[in-house]
Amino acid sequence: MHEGDDVFAPARVTPASVIVNGEAHAWRLGLTVADVLAERGDDAAAVATAVNTRFVPRGARLDTPLWPDDRLVVFSAIVGG
Amino acid sequence: MRLDFSAAAPSPWRVYGQRLDSRFLIGSAGYPSPAVLAHAITASGAQVVTVGLKRELAGGATPREGDAIAMLRALCAATGARLLPNTAGCRSAREAVLLAQMARELFDTPWIKLEVIGDEHTLQPDPFELVDAAAQLTRQGFQVFPYCTDDLVVCRRLLDAGCEVLMPWAAPIGSGQGVLDPAALRTLRARLPAVPMIVDAGLGAPSHAAFAMELGFDGVLLNSAVAQAVDPPQMAMAFAHAIAAGRLGYEAGLIAPQDMARPSTPCGNEPILID
Numbered sequence: 314m315h316e317g318d319d320v321f322a323p324a325r326v327t328p329a330s331v332i333v334n335g336e337a338h339a340w341r342l343g344l345t346v347a348d349v350l351a352e353r354g355d356d357a358a359a360v361a362t363a364v365n366t367r368f369v370p371r372g373a374r375l376d377t378p379l380w381p382d383d384r385l386v387v388f389s390a391i392v393g394g
Numbered sequence: 395m396r397l398d399f400s401a402a403a404p405s406p407w408r409v410y411g412q413r414l415d416s417r418f419l420i421g422s423a424g425y426p427s428p429a430v431l432a433h434a435i436t437a438s439g440a441q442v443v444t445v446g447l448k449r450e451l452a453g454g455a456t457p458r459e460g461d462a463i464a465m466l467r468a469l470c471a472a473t474g475a476r477l478l479p480n481t482a483g484c485r486s487a488r489e490a491v492l493l494a495q496m497a498r499e500l501f502d503t504p505w506i507k508l509e510v511i512g513d514e515h516t517l518q519p520d521p522f523e524l525v526d527a528a529a530q531l532t533r534q535g536f537q538v539f540p541y542c543t544d545d546l547v548v549c550r551r552l553l554d555a556g557c558e559v560l561m562p563w564a565a566p567i568g569s570g571q572g573v574l575d576p577a578a579l580r581t582l583r584a585r586l587p588a589v590p591m592i593v594d595a596g597l598g599a600p601s602h603a604a605f606a607m608e609l610g611f612d613g614v615l616l617n618s619a620v621a622q623a624v625d626p627p628q629m630a631m632a633f634a635h636a637i638a639a640g641r642l643g644y645e646a647g648l649i650a651p652q653d654m655a656r657p658s659t660p661c662g663n664e665p666i667l668i669d
Contacts, residue, residue, distance in 0.1 A: 334449045353452040359460075360450050361496030366488065368495040386449060388496050390463045392431070393446020393480045394421030394567070394617035 329381040340381050347374040349385060361388045404641035407612050409442075409559050409590050410505070410537040412476065416441045417607065418637045419478070419592060420630065421617025428462040430626050432469060438630035441475045444507055444615065446482050447497055478539060480507040485520070487527035494531050506531060507561070508540045517567045521548040525555050532556030541594050544578035546585055553589065560586070561594035561615060564606060568618040570598025573606055583610040600629075600636035607640025608648060 330337040333349055346369050350357050362369045363386050369377050379385065406415045420440040425431040435443060443466060470477055479497035484490040487510060494506045510527055512520025519542050528538050532555055540552050544562040552560060562582060565571035573579060574596070582591065593606040594615040603614045614637050623629035 334451075336452075355450060355453070359500075361447070361500045363492055363496065366492055368492055371499060388447045388493070388500070389450040389459075390479075390500050391446045391448045391459050392422040392425075392462050392466070393444050393482055394423045 331379045331381065332384045334385075334387055338385075340379065344379045345375055346377045346379065346385060349379065350374065350387065353387070355387060359389055362386065363388075404638050405645060407590065409539075414441050414613075416634070417613040417641055418634050419444065419594075419613055419615035420620065421615070422462065422466060423617055424621035425626055428465045431462060431621075432465055433627040434620055434630040435466075435469060435475075437627040437634070438620070439634050440630075441473075442478050442615075443470070443475055444478045444480055444617070445501065446480050447493060447500065476505065477501050477503060478505050478507050479503065480541075481509045481527075484510050484527075485512075485523075486510065487523040487530065490523070490527040491530050491534075494527075494536060495534075498536065504535055504537045506536050506538055508538050519543055519563075521545065521551075524548075525551045528552050528557050529555040539592070544575055544582055546578075546581055549582060549586065549589075553586070559590045559592065561592045563595045564593050564602065565596025567595045569596050570619060571596055572598055572602035573609075576605075576609065579606070579609050579611070600632045603633050604636040604640035604643075607637055608643050610644050613637075 329340040331340050333353065338349060346362050346364065347357070350360065362374060364377060364379065365384055403415070404417060406413055407417065408414070416439045418438050418440045419442040420435060420438045421444045422431055423446065425434060445466065466477065469475065479501045481490040481493045484493055490508060490510045497506055498504060508524065508527055508531065510520050510523040511517050521543065524540055524542060528540050531538050538557045539559055539561055540557050541561050541563070542548055542552060549560050549562065562579065564573045590612045592613040592615050593611045597603050597606065597614065597616045598619050606614055616633065620626050620629045620633060
């Protein structure tokens with residue numbers, strides 16, 4: 314605290330979020346990998362996922378909860394050499 | 395547009411138990427359109443097509459990317475060709491293993507073209523991370539196609555790690571320079587005679603591919619030389635002919651080069667006498 318600060322002002326709280334492909338996504342208690350894909354509008358069958366650099370298979374997305382600051386990556390198929 | 399190899403077909407070969415009649419593996423990136431890509435693949439006669447992965451923007455792939463992938467899946471279903479996903483862009487074994495796991499799920503295949511790059515300018519593979527990743531992936535049931543340099547000892551380490559095929563470079567990716575170090579590739583072929591080996595990357599002209607095949611390599615993988623040609627389907631066909639010709643030449647047995655001339659016409663070395 315500094316002299317002159319209003320000690321009675323409400324603390325500024327940053328909303329909790331997860332990081333999805335480098336961008337913040339709102340977090341809530343119980344949020345899963347499957348929820349994030351649905352909220353982003355991803356085709357769940359056409360993407361692959363990992364949380365904090367650990368692969369999350371398609372069948373485990375419903376049961377994989379996310380916590381604030383978790384990093385989810387979502388990859389899709391593209392052409393390649 | 396499909397090539398007819400019936401008159402002069404090189405021998406079939408196997409990779410991880412898969413029989414292949416074509417020795418041309420083709421990349422799918424950088425074509426002007428999905429339709430041109432489809433024509434090029436058909437013209438190439440390739441039975442293996444490389445693909446990739448990228449971070450997904452919210453809402454799904456762009457329509458053009460989705461079109462290309464849907465087309466490739468349909469083409470493979472119709473022709474029996476195999477998709478070979480890559481780990482392009484990875485800089486460490488950890489990244490490559492993770493990307494391979496995602497690729498296996500997305501493309502439903504244990505095949506993985508393992509790329510772990512160690513230098514930004516040359517895109518030279520990092521041999522230490524590559525061998526580490528290959529060992530981990532093999533233990534996880536992957537069938538690894540490692541993109542590697544032409545270093546014999548690194549290649550041996552990759553075999554020790556469980557790879558059953560090697561993919562040494564000819565030159566840096568996309569450079570089109572052709573085989574930069576024929577002696578190194580000859581050494582690989584001589585020291586590892588039973589290992590399927592595919593020359594991957596750096597070829598620019600059909601003659602480069604023919605040369606690589608004449609060295610005894612089992613196949614050629616390339617992308618840019620076809621995708622960036624003025625007429626990709628025609629260039630795919632040109633490479634297909636060159637690859638088949640190079641293999642046929644290798645199988646037929648090339649004569650050994652020598653310094654001095656040897657007359658080919660059996661005229662008895664007698665001077666023609668003009669009275």
